Amino acid sequence: MWQDDFAAFALGSSLTVEAALAEKKLSRIGCGKASPKFRTRIKTCRVGPFGGEMVVSMRPIGRCDVDRVRALTARFPHAHGSPVHVGDPIVIGIADLMAPDWGDAVKIMDGEVPVFWASSITAQDALARAELATSITVSPGHMLITDVDARADAGALKVY
Numbered sequence: 001m002w003q004d005d006f007a008a009f010a011l012g013s014s015l016t017v018e019a020a021l022a023e024k025k026l027s028r029i030g031c032g033k034a035s036p037k038f039r040t041r042i043k044t045c046r047v048g049p050f051g052g053e054m055v056v057s058m059r060p061i062g063r064c065d066v067d068r069v070r071a072l073t074a075r076f077p078h079a080h081g082s083p084v085h086v087g088d089p090i091v092i093g094i095a096d097l098m099a100p101d102w103g104d105a106v107k108i109m110d111g112e113v114p115v116f117w118a119s120s121i122t123a124q125d126a127l128a129r130a131e132l133a134t135s136i137t138v139s140p141g142h143m144l145i146t147d148v149d150a151r152a153d154a155g156a157l158k159v160y
Contacts, residue, residue, distance in 0.1 A: 001134075
């Protein structure tokens, strides 16, 4: 299927940070659930036919752990990095946390706050909106596979 005028992009995945968050017991996402993802009202910068709103993934995080989670996920700038928003979902245009656009709903428990990260679904959504004749994308949970360990920091990745 590959053609000479195609372009390939490697997009980060929030799955990269799951191991780090689980190791520190900072997230309860997992256990057969896909993290909830929501289309926001945060506009992306349009480039040619590509544009739309940012899509975010959400994880409930203990209020007392938010700073630790920010610091930990900042070590993964090529896999979404630090959160883009913490707290009230209405601020970024999410009306109902129990109605994600993608993934599974997760209830916010007492002592937790919703924390949101940019999602690679933003790019996939922009690609779909561009209505190209051909595009090839990932399927959920089956992203680009490399030999870079999930615990690797940004120094292990070479960007050209």
